[in-house]
Amino acid sequence: MRRFAFALLCLCCLLPAGLPSAAAPVVAPESDDGVLVLGRVSDDPKSHYDQLKPLLDYVIPRMASVGIRSGRILMARDLQQMSSYLRRGRVDWINETAGNAALLEQRGVAHAFLITERDGAQRYHSVFFVRRDSSIQSLRDLVGHSIAFQSPYSTSAYYLPAATLLEQGQSLELLLSPMDKPAPDRVGYVFARTELNVTTWVHKRLVDVGVLSNLDWLNPARMPPAFAQDFRVIGRTEDVPRALMLARTGLDPKVEARLNEVLQEAAQDPEAGEALRRFLGTARLLPIGTEDRRSLEWLGRGVQRVRAEVE
Incomplete structure (x- = not known):
């Protein structure tokens, strides 16, 4: 129906x-x-x-x-x-x-x-963030940890950060739920469906890392100030249109x-x-x-890798 x-x-x-x-x-x-x-x-x-x-x-x-x-x-x-x-x-x-x-x-x-x-x-990028008390200091430390993406159709909260991690040599695997744990040599990921869920799951320690666009990072409706004070940024992607x-x-x-x-x-x-x-x-x-054309071509190659190696 x-x-x-x-x-x-x-x-x-x-x-x-x-x-x-x-x-x-x-x-x-x-x-x-x-x-x-x-x-x-x-x-x-x-x-x-x-x-x-x-x-x-x-x-x-x-x-x-x-x-x-x-x-x-x-x-x-x-x-x-x-x-x-x-x-x-x-x-x-x-x-x-x-x-x-x-x-x-x-x-x-x-x-x-x-x-x-x-x-x-005109352009934006993805921001990786963790709780301030997390042991994770950079994207190199993500192996064995979990990350919350927003949706499988999001550029800034899936394709762009996933492509960035693949380019850095990380291996990704889909988790069954936020409570699931990845293999020791992989970065586990789940889809939170909304930006607010991404921030909430990190704040409640359901996942180790969250990803938002830099625009959503500054949006109090998606990054509540009460949460933001407990977070720190550990990495970002390049800008894309x-x-x-x-x-x-x-x-x-x-x-x-x-x-x-x-x-x-x-x-x-x-x-x-x-x-x-x-x-x-x-x-x-x-x-x-x-520069926009270059970044779009780079993203295209990255999306192709995500679909081939991750999905």
Whole structure:
């Protein structure tokens, strides 16, 4: 029943920009000239549709010069389904985290063309932390200890720190629960599901080490001040783009170029203010620099190692 409800929501989210739902087709065609489809991997289609729709409504009228007449939103239940949509041309552009962007680029179904700045941050990194009274002093001391990641889809609280540990020669193994212990020559890990659980599990000594992004480390909702005073940082990863805008492989170059222009110019357009704000708190979209491309390629290799050696 839950799968049916999700599918029904996804179909309801496949709506033309600017038209009421009653007039919307329920299935995106494999090829539909003049229609630009914005995609999203979602476990909450209704909420995410409300975030995406204002940006789509802003973009579509500004794409007329390259033959775009209307737009739609299409949700995918996971990255595998989104990869299929991109490969088949059912989705034209999406916004994703750096880890998922790297996976989509590796699969050859999409390429990143802009960085998304949110809450004043274009880039971020992962922070490893322990209790102040822990014997662990650095990442080299993690063997035989347990670490809490947030979720298997998180860039800053899984892919990025796991790739960093693999690069340093550590071996990772999945634990059955926070109470489980790793082999003496490995680093055990569990998924805590939320950032607050990560901090709580470390504070209650259920795990030895936690990982958060540097932005979550400073967020009192995810790192309570009462916990923070009992923690210390033992390491960090390199910086990677916080989020990226991607276009599907094979999208008409004229359409992609115009989309790039519209999205970059939006930060200077008062009419785009509300649409950007509702689009996950986006402030502006910026070109990908050389250093950003290098870090994304490094992360892509790291994610590939995580999937091959850990999962």
